[in-house]
Amino acid sequence: xxxxxxxxxxxxxxxxxxxxxxxxxxxxxxxxxxxxxxxxxxxxxxxxxxxxxxxxxxxxxxxxxxxxxxxxxxxxxxxxxxxxxxxxxxxxxxxxxxxxxxxxxxxxxxxxxxxxxxxxxxxxxxxxxxxxxxxxxxxxxxxxxxxxxxxxxxxxxxxxxxxxxxxxxxxxxxxxxxxxxxxxxxxxxxxxxxxxxxxxxxxxxxxxxxxxxxxxxxxxxxxxxxxxxxxxxxxxxxxxxxxxxxxxxxxxxxxxxxxxxxxxxxxxxxxxxxxxxxxxxxxxxxxxxxxxxxxxxxxxxxxxxxxxxxxxxxxxxxxxxx
Amino acid sequence: xxxxxxxxxxxxxxxxxxxxxxxxxxxxxxxxxxxxxxxxxxxxxxxxxxxxxxxxxxxxxxxxxxxxxxxxxxxxxxxxxxxxxxxxxxxxxxxxxxxxxxxxxxxxxxxxxxxxxxxxxxxxxxxxxxxxxxxxxxxxxxxxxxxxxxxxxxxxxxxxxxxxxxxxxxxxxxxxxxxxxxxxxxxxxxxxxxxxxxxxxxxxxxxxxxxxxxxxxxxxxxxxxxxxxxxxxxxxxxxxxxxxxxxxxxxxxxxxxxxxxxxxxxxxxxxxxxxxxxxxxxxxxxxxxxxxxxxxxxxxxxxxxxxxxxxxxxxxxxxxxxxxxxxxxxxxxxxxxxxxxxxxxxxxxxxxxxxxxxxxxxxxxxxxxxxxxxxxxxxxxxxxxxxxxxxxxxxxxxxxxxxxxxxxxxxxxxxxxxxxxxxxxxxxxxxxxxxxxxxxxxxxxxxxxxxxxxxxxxxxxxxxxxxxxxxxxxxxxxxxxxxxxxxxxxxxxxxxx
Numbered sequence: 001x002x003x004x005x006x007x008x009x010x011x012x013x014x015x016x017x018x019x020x021x022x023x024x025x026x027x028x029x030x031x032x033x034x035x036x037x038x039x040x041x042x043x044x045x046x047x048x049x050x051x052x053x054x055x056x057x058x059x060x061x062x063x064x065x066x067x068x069x070x071x072x073x074x075x076x077x078x079x080x081x082x083x084x085x086x087x088x089x090x091x092x093x094x095x096x097x098x099x100x101x102x103x104x105x106x107x108x109x110x111x112x113x114x115x116x117x118x119x120x121x122x123x124x125x126x127x128x129x130x131x132x133x134x135x136x137x138x139x140x141x142x143x144x145x146x147x148x149x150x151x152x153x154x155x156x157x158x159x160x161x162x163x164x165x166x167x168x169x170x171x172x173x174x175x176x177x178x179x180x181x182x183x184x185x186x187x188x189x190x191x192x193x194x195x196x197x198x199x200x201x202x203x204x205x206x207x208x209x210x211x212x213x214x215x216x217x218x219x220x221x222x223x224x225x226x227x228x229x230x231x232x233x234x235x236x237x238x239x240x241x242x243x244x245x246x247x248x249x250x251x252x253x254x255x256x257x258x259x260x261x262x263x264x265x266x267x268x269x270x271x272x273x274x275x276x277x278x279x280x281x282x283x284x285x286x287x288x289x290x291x292x293x294x295x296x297x298x299x300x301x302x303x304x305x306x307x308x309x310x311x312x313x314x315x316x317x318x319x320x321x322x
Numbered sequence: 323x324x325x326x327x328x329x330x331x332x333x334x335x336x337x338x339x340x341x342x343x344x345x346x347x348x349x350x351x352x353x354x355x356x357x358x359x360x361x362x363x364x365x366x367x368x369x370x371x372x373x374x375x376x377x378x379x380x381x382x383x384x385x386x387x388x389x390x391x392x393x394x395x396x397x398x399x400x401x402x403x404x405x406x407x408x409x410x411x412x413x414x415x416x417x418x419x420x421x422x423x424x425x426x427x428x429x430x431x432x433x434x435x436x437x438x439x440x441x442x443x444x445x446x447x448x449x450x451x452x453x454x455x456x457x458x459x460x461x462x463x464x465x466x467x468x469x470x471x472x473x474x475x476x477x478x479x480x481x482x483x484x485x486x487x488x489x490x491x492x493x494x495x496x497x498x499x500x501x502x503x504x505x506x507x508x509x510x511x512x513x514x515x516x517x518x519x520x521x522x523x524x525x526x527x528x529x530x531x532x533x534x535x536x537x538x539x540x541x542x543x544x545x546x547x548x549x550x551x552x553x554x555x556x557x558x559x560x561x562x563x564x565x566x567x568x569x570x571x572x573x574x575x576x577x578x579x580x581x582x583x584x585x586x587x588x589x590x591x592x593x594x595x596x597x598x599x600x601x602x603x604x605x606x607x608x609x610x611x612x613x614x615x616x617x618x619x620x621x622x623x624x625x626x627x628x629x630x631x632x633x634x635x636x637x638x639x640x641x642x643x644x645x646x647x648x649x650x651x652x653x654x655x656x657x658x659x660x661x662x663x664x665x666x667x668x669x670x671x672x673x674x675x676x677x678x679x680x681x682x683x684x685x686x687x688x689x690x691x692x693x694x695x696x697x698x699x700x701x702x703x704x705x706x707x708x709x710x711x712x713x714x715x716x717x718x719x720x721x722x723x724x725x726x727x728x729x730x731x732x733x734x735x736x737x738x739x740x741x742x743x744x745x746x747x748x749x750x751x752x753x754x755x756x757x758x759x760x761x762x763x764x765x766x767x768x769x770x771x772x773x774x775x776x777x778x779x780x781x782x783x784x785x786x787x788x789x790x791x792x793x794x795x796x797x798x799x800x801x802x803x804x805x806x807x808x809x810x811x812x813x814x815x816x817x818x819x
Binding site: 183187188189192193195196198199200203204206207208209266267 | 376395396397410412414415416417421425426428430434
């Protein structure tokens, strides 16, 4: 057989899907750096990281869910729900000590509702989270009367402007969440069970893993991270708009998939994969703004990137699924 | 040394109103191998699932080393020393060998983080005991079925296993892997582990087991020492009647050429395969694991692509797609029944009508329910599928033999002109096998050309008019009925390509 052909095929099927996206990331940075002198400045890099924080934290939770071969479409709604409640509390003069637990609680409630339906009552994740996505937003809009809510500066100051050695605390928080998620996934029994369930939940049941509890916990974690993401995005923007979080679930899912977390379950990592996925999406957004591209182009590019990453996911996993 | 380790008395179990076990008694001695045989649906799996703690019995008594044994769940059974190696292994392909070994009880440091170094050490020790040398950090997917089975056995040995249950352990193993497995089973019994061995392969059961227990219709027909039994006696006990000839053969007069394969080649799988099938002829294809038998069949039916060569029916070339083949009257039974043969969660009726939806069409492209029912009834009666309601019962609730009948039955809706069957009797009990051979004969009598791929040489010798032998992707031999000898076939099969 032709060895050239073989190695070309190996490159296309083996090497490219696995390392291709690091290559793509490097290429992306190089292109934007060439096109815009400000792209690689310290200020802009910090800006990209800041912009990544809320989505990034939610991606960690989404990674847990997708690894179980599930999906959480309600993440955007959870962000909105948590942001609205937090905005309300901030408006009433509450400090971080109240607001942070409130964000976690909001997320946990949404996650638990998803988890009960999916883990205990075996509802298809797509349908269960589509339902919570819809009624969650409706209920929240009823509560907020669909009015925009503007936040005062104090908490914004505390969260956004504190830093350690020039790196915003909030960025460090995101990285901490990534590290924590990765340690849980790689180094704890619970994490390994997530991978096992994602590969074959019938077999997991047979050997006596408590699939219900593990899946429930995955959705709970996804809810909590989305709740925290909600707090951060409201504070970062300084306002809670009625459209906040709309469509964000797809950005979150695509960051994870782009980072190599397989929609078929059981494959992929929070670090470095999912984090790089987040950074790629943020870089595209930031870079296109810097080069004054048509704002609609951003959606197009994002769509193409998602399309390609999902396709690569399918090609890579086809062999085993057959 | 004839100490009893496990005793079952009067085990009963019903599902809904169907009585599956009607008072089963069983005795297992320490360090011995007990063979459990019976037709599909006889109740073996249910019995073993009760032992393994997967389901609960309705009544009866179980004693493990004299104490009452009452498993609450699979983990509890394992803790009490009873491990179950299922036909479909409970391994996770995305996890490493060592993670698989410990997945149901990952050891931790300080109760939080997984202790990987300890796992590596124990995993290597456990596998070394079985004579297996693998890289325990690599994903289990990268190893053969034989190794995976050994990993599954090692997994049970990491606990203090006293009784090890095997359910059809050899179905996906090569000959060498099978011999390794039997050697390991021998070693285990010497260490005092007792084995329950369930299999349809009677040769293996006779070679391995000290005692054989035959189950039929939820009852134990007899448990006797192997030395006092022979194959015919066991078969008779299993089916409850005498099967005079295991392999029914009918005299046929093959007609004109039906299927012609010329120089079929798929790089790295098989090369220059040419043969033809005639109307009303049954042709067998033999080869060792990896010889490329299934690959050839899949290429003919257009499931997998081929690089060069041609496939033609009655002189007319057909495109390599399943649709084109079906349109020309070619039927195909795959070797992967569960993945590719049946839609497990669909009803029997839906499975049966799948390839001939046109035949049951009503007005405006709808499905005519009455036609569907009557068409299904015809097939169910023809192939004798045991079902309480074909429209309601899901295929996964059927035993392996009955599932296979569904797979074959769906192709009988429209009489096929060419029938390619890849391992049609794998994992099927003696009674159902006999029935399958009979429909194959009926099909041939109606002028269908049949190609059967099988790993069981005796089966091919019994029912085929001709046998083709593949070795390393090449056709190395062809024999007519009358010239068959096991030795000649094996010589062709090991011939260097």
